[in-house]
Amino acid sequence: MRARIPALLLLALGVLVGCANTNLRGTGDLGVVIERATGSVQILDTTHRTSLAKVDGLGDLSHASISYSRDARYAYVFGRDGGLTKVDLLTQRIDRRIIQGGNSIGGAISADGKLVAVANYEPGGVKVFDADTLSLVADIPAIGSDGKHSKVVGLVDAPGHRFVFSLYDAGEIWVADMRDPSQPVLRKLTGIGKEPYDGMITSDGRHYAAGLFGEDGVALLDLWDLDAGVRRALVEFGRHGEKLPVYKMPHLEGWATTGSQIVLPAVGKHEVIIADQNSWKEVARIPVAGQVVFAVARPGGREVWLNFAFPHNDTVQVVDLPSRRIVQTLTPGKGVLHLEFSPRGEQVWLSLRDENRIDIYDPDSFARIGTLPAESPSGIFFTVRAHRIGL
Amino acid sequence: MRILTTAGMVIGMAFSSAFADSPPLDPQRQNELVRLVRQDCGSCHGMELRGGLGPALTPQILKDKPATTLVSTILHGRPGTPMPPWKNFLSESEADWIVDNLQKGFPDAR
Numbered sequence: 001m002r003a004r005i006p007a008l009l010l011l012a013l014g015v016l017v018g019c020a021n022t023n024l025r026g027t028g029d030l031g032v033v034i035e036r037a038t039g040s041v042q043i044l045d046t047t048h049r050t051s052l053a054k055v056d057g058l059g060d061l062s063h064a065s066i067s068y069s070r071d072a073r074y075a076y077v078f079g080r081d082g083g084l085t086k087v088d089l090l091t092q093r094i095d096r097r098i099i100q101g102g103n104s105i106g107g108a109i110s111a112d113g114k115l116v117a118v119a120n121y122e123p124g125g126v127k128v129f130d131a132d133t134l135s136l137v138a139d140i141p142a143i144g145s146d147g148k149h150s151k152v153v154g155l156v157d158a159p160g161h162r163f164v165f166s167l168y169d170a171g172e173i174w175v176a177d178m179r180d181p182s183q184p185v186l187r188k189l190t191g192i193g194k195e196p197y198d199g200m201i202t203s204d205g206r207h208y209a210a211g212l213f214g215e216d217g218v219a220l221l222d223l224w225d226l227d228a229g230v231r232r233a234l235v236e237f238g239r240h241g242e243k244l245p246v247y248k249m250p251h252l253e254g255w256a257t258t259g260s261q262i263v264l265p266a267v268g269k270h271e272v273i274i275a276d277q278n279s280w281k282e283v284a285r286i287p288v289a290g291q292v293v294f295a296v297a298r299p300g301g302r303e304v305w306l307n308f309a310f311p312h313n314d315t316v317q318v319v320d321l322p323s324r325r326i327v328q329t330l331t332p333g334k335g336v337l338h339l340e341f342s343p344r345g346e347q348v349w350l351s352l353r354d355e356n357r358i359d360i361y362d363p364d365s366f367a368r369i370g371t372l373p374a375e376s377p378s379g380i381f382f383t384v385r386a387h388r389i390g391l
Numbered sequence: 392m393r394i395l396t397t398a399g400m401v402i403g404m405a406f407s408s409a410f411a412d413s414p415p416l417d418p419q420r421q422n423e424l425v426r427l428v429r430q431d432c433g434s435c436h437g438m439e440l441r442g443g444l445g446p447a448l449t450p451q452i453l454k455d456k457p458a459t460t461l462v463s464t465i466l467h468g469r470p471g472t473p474m475p476p477w478k479n480f481l482s483e484s485e486a487d488w489i490v491d492n493l494q495k496g497f498p499d500a501r
Contacts, residue, residue, distance in 0.1 A: 037500065060437075062438030063437075080439070246475055247431065249434070249435070
């Protein structure tokens with residue numbers, strides 16, 4: 001009897017310790033990769049450079065993107081079929097899933113973590129959901145001043161309880177004040193330029209910039225001073241020479257801001273432009289291998305990594321900002337769709353769609369330091385995004 | 392309107408007989424085209440071709456449109472819109488094959 005109690009206690013303790021060892025962990029070194037062909041995601045671990053689990057049943061994930069809950073435990077996956085799926089990185093399961101609308105392109109989460117907003121192409125508009133329950137809180141149809149439905153692109157969260165987005169067909173930027181979540185107050189900026197195809201917010205949360213397809217330059221909004229309206233920046237860029245066909249639209253969420261400089265893909269030009277982040281004036285332009293899709297700054301901001309549209313989507317280039325030179329050209333494989341740095345930038349992960357794998361590079365030596373199988377991988381999203389303004 | 396439709400049909404017929412005359416695409420190239428359409432056209436039209444920045448390319452939407460116009464859209468693009476020209480990557484008979492399959496219901500990858 002006396003001997004049995006300590007034995008039981010020991011056993012119980014053992015179980016507890018065992019649980020603690022296997023179940024408790026942080027999420028700061030985790031991430032998710034989208035497997036577009038199979039409607040699944042894999043949960044990634046950047047410390048051990050492994051995949052922890054595969055989660056199925058997320059629907060059509062061509063062009064999916066992700067926002068993270070502010071505790072970096074849940075990934076909200078926005079799918080092309082209008083699916084909104086909340087994936088738990090710790091239990092490695094779908095926590096909740098709804099079909100919110102026709103055809104979504106992306107989303108954002110509010111700074112307080114309470115609202116998840118989804119941008120839809122068809123029917124165009126923004127829907128806002130409760131981040132816990134995924135129940136609908138507000139529906140904002142995007143009907144432009146022309147009275148027509150418009151596709152919504154470039155949705156971001158901005159300081160001051162605001163969501164900001166662009167209307168592709170109507171050429172407008174809307175700022176939705178969400179202080180009363182069920183009654184968004186809209187500020188509509190019209191005539192901002194033709195066909196804004198994507199938008200981004202600077203890392204300080206001050207400027208919203210929409211890239212224009214139908215005109216030169218970017219439409220720029222100072223979120224500290226909405227009354228100043230939208231102004232056009234970088235117009236001179238793109239005015240020279242012939243416009244080349246664009247086989248894939250650049251993504252501006254990856255526009256690299258490096259503190260004082262911003263690196264942008266040109267549209268219809270095989271160039272990147274470096275602009276001063278305060279004046280939004282061009283500082284330099286650099287010829288590159290093709291139409292840039294993502295320009296991603298390495299944390300620290302010394303280099304910017306680029307991937308390209310078809311038919312140059314087997315190539316990755318690295319721009320060194322101090323010397324403004326291409327310091328490396330890699331051909332990691334076919335269909336380089338996305339690249340994502342680990343939080344402090346000592347690794348960069350590339351998704352190689354047509355090779356069905358993810359490759360991990362050391363951005364200092366440019367050596368490949370790991371590879372993982374994945375089915376038609378596209379976006380890679382690490383949890384560090386949970387703490388960035390805008391996403 | 393009637394006349395237009397008939398004209399469209401005549402062109403359509405001329406086009407399909409031209410298609411019948413050209414050698415059929417080998418299965419490997421067909422697979423490559425399926426992949427190209429789903430992945431690379433899919434970046435604008437959606438992998439399921441139900442639309443994105445570009446319009447849906449489903450049979451319901453395309454079946455009554457003249458194939459010649461669609462083939463020419465693919466080869467030459469639509470200037471002033473994001474639809475790019477594909478003539479450097481696709482032959483006329485390959486574009487014919489793509490339009491024919493888009494109008495019937497596009498095969499799945501692999």
